[in-house]
Amino acid sequence: MISRFNAAKAAVDLPDAGRPRPILRIGVAKARGVGAVRTKALDLLAIDIVIIIDNGQVVKPASDEAGRSTIVAAIELRNLRKDYGSVNVIRSISLAIKSGEFVVLVGPSGCGKSTLLRMLAGLEEITDGDLAIGGRPVGHLPPAERNVAMVFQDYALYPHMSVAENMGFGLKMRDVAQQEIDARVSDAAAVLKLDPYLDRRPGQLSGGQRQRVAMGRAIVRKPDAFLFDEPLSNLDAALRVEMRLEIAKLHRRIKATTVYVTHDQVEAMTLADRIVVMNGGDVEQVGAPLDLYRSPATLFVAQFIGSPTMNVLECPVLATRGDRLVLEVPAGRAEIPSGGAQAPNGRVTLGIRPEGLVPCAPEEAWFSGTLSVVERLGSQTFGYLDIGRDRMITVELPRDSRVEIGESLSVAGSAAHAHLFDAASGERLASHGHEPLLKACTA
Numbered sequence: 001m002i003s004r005f006n007a008a009k010a011a012v013d014l015p016d017a018g019r020p021r022p023i024l025r026i027g028v029a030k031a032r033g034v035g036a037v038r039t040k041a042l043d044l045l046a047i048d049i050v051i052i053i054d055n056g057q058v059v060k061p062a063s064d065e066a067g068r069s070t071i072v073a074a075i076e077l078r079n080l081r082k083d084y085g086s087v088n089v090i091r092s093i094s095l096a097i098k099s100g101e102f103v104v105l106v107g108p109s110g111c112g113k114s115t116l117l118r119m120l121a122g123l124e125e126i127t128d129g130d131l132a133i134g135g136r137p138v139g140h141l142p143p144a145e146r147n148v149a150m151v152f153q154d155y156a157l158y159p160h161m162s163v164a165e166n167m168g169f170g171l172k173m174r175d176v177a178q179q180e181i182d183a184r185v186s187d188a189a190a191v192l193k194l195d196p197y198l199d200r201r202p203g204q205l206s207g208g209q210r211q212r213v214a215m216g217r218a219i220v221r222k223p224d225a226f227l228f229d230e231p232l233s234n235l236d237a238a239l240r241v242e243m244r245l246e247i248a249k250l251h252r253r254i255k256a257t258t259v260y261v262t263h264d265q266v267e268a269m270t271l272a273d274r275i276v277v278m279n280g281g282d283v284e285q286v287g288a289p290l291d292l293y294r295s296p297a298t299l300f301v302a303q304f305i306g307s308p309t310m311n312v313l314e315c316p317v318l319a320t321r322g323d324r325l326v327l328e329v330p331a332g333r334a335e336i337p338s339g340g341a342q343a344p345n346g347r348v349t350l351g352i353r354p355e356g357l358v359p360c361a362p363e364e365a366w367f368s369g370t371l372s373v374v375e376r377l378g379s380q381t382f383g384y385l386d387i388g389r390d391r392m393i394t395v396e397l398p399r400d401s402r403v404e405i406g407e408s409l410s411v412a413g414s415a416a417h418a419h420l421f422d423a424a425s426g427e428r429l430a431s432h433g434h435e436p437l438l439k440a441c442t443a
């Protein structure tokens with residue numbers, strides 16, 4: 001059957017290409033209109049890999065770690081644009097999300113995260129541009145035909161239905177047989193540890209349990225992709241952590257392509273394969289969490305990723321020494337590698353994270369001032385240093401530091417961990433080291 005297609009090309013695209021497998025059972029299915037039946041039938045035949053075809057072209061091969069067929073899909077956005085009347089809210093976003101990838105959208109309130117997600121789901125019309133899921137153009141299709149499942153912040157459960165009925169309702173609407181619905185609800189309930197609550201109503205559940213029902217409702221549909229819009233933001237801190245781990249485990253197990261919106265730094269950093277930082281309806285930077293943390297392309301990303309935020313300060317450039325710039329910093333001078341980049345207009349914006357600063361002797365200091373706040377979080381201690389002229393610098397202090405509010409403190413940065421940005425455009429001037437940050441001295 002495979003000989004009808006370009007087998008070599010298909011192999012390149014397979015999730016496990018390159019890993020030797022003893023026997024490979026390959027199934028071929030058509031892309032349109034076979035949804036659940038396709039998955040079930042191929043499961044029964046113990047198919048390892050499903051190659052899905054559309055008009056004679058391979059559009060998405062899929063299998064999970066255990067070799068069972070899973071239906072996952074790449075999502076491609078090309079020049080997506082959204083206008084509400086004369087107001088443009090999504091400018092022109094292009095993004096290729098890999099099959100099985102977990103992508104997190106972050107950005108300030110109003111930057112267009114939910115709008116973009118709703119465009120993927122089909123809940124908002126696309127003003128311009130192309131959208132393909134699993135290689136299939138879907139921009140013109142209604143939500144029900146896109147086979148994506150969206151989980152909202154406010155759960156949106158039906159209060160008069162039981163947990164099991166809530167989870168199965170979408171399938172019932174699609175005329176799936178009751179036996180099949182029961183089987184899928186039972187599977188999802190086991191995954192989400194909801195078995196004891198299947199007969200309860202949403203009003204008899206905690207916030208975390210309700211959120212799990214909302215996720216269960218998405219899972220039972222076996223969608224090509226999951227879209228989450230701040231799913232955990234209504235939960236208390238402990239539940240958020242618990243659910244975050246559940247989502248990470250779930251993704252490892254079912255490997256569905258996921259687009260997840262959050263305001264939570266830890267969720268973004270820990271869940272994402274890649275983070276998309278949005279700003280004013282546009283993409284500012286896309287990258288692996290630690291790459292964004294270590295090499296932010298713009299001042300905006302530098303200040304958006306990381307908590308507490310990166311310290312930034314505009315500094316005059318006093319001289320250029322080889323590939324280093326000598327900057328005037330508030331308490332002295334700092335020599336920073338610039339990769340040979342010149343500073344336009346003789347000024348740069350210097351960025352340094354709290355953990356990149358260490359207490360030092362006053363004559364070596366970049367910043368000197370008075371500690372106005374000390375936050376002891378247990379595993380970390382942060383000091384907020386008032387350096388005058390209404391400027392505050394955040395410093396990560398040694399955990400057991402005994403410094404007190406009102407004390408004077410001098411700190412210097414490690415040049416390798418300083419970031420330089422064009423003071424006018426905010427774009428990164430040069431790349432600096434990626435070494436782990438080590439505390440050089442103690443207070």
Ligand SMILES: Nc1ncnc2c1ncn2[C@@H]1O[C@H](COP(=O)(O)OP(=O)(O)OP(=O)(O)O)[C@@H](O)[C@H]1O
Pocket residue numbers: 084087089107108109110111112113114115116
């Ligand atoms: N139906 C609408 N009509 C007009 N403008 C809208 C509509 N829906 C959203 N907007 C505007 O589009 C922009 C993007 O909104 P969106 O809800 O996508 O932001 P967001 O990034 O999800 O923000 P938040 O983090 O607060 O949820 C906002 O400026 C919002 O006011």
Ligand SMILES: [Mg+2]
Pocket residue numbers: 113114115
């Ligand atoms: Mg939103």
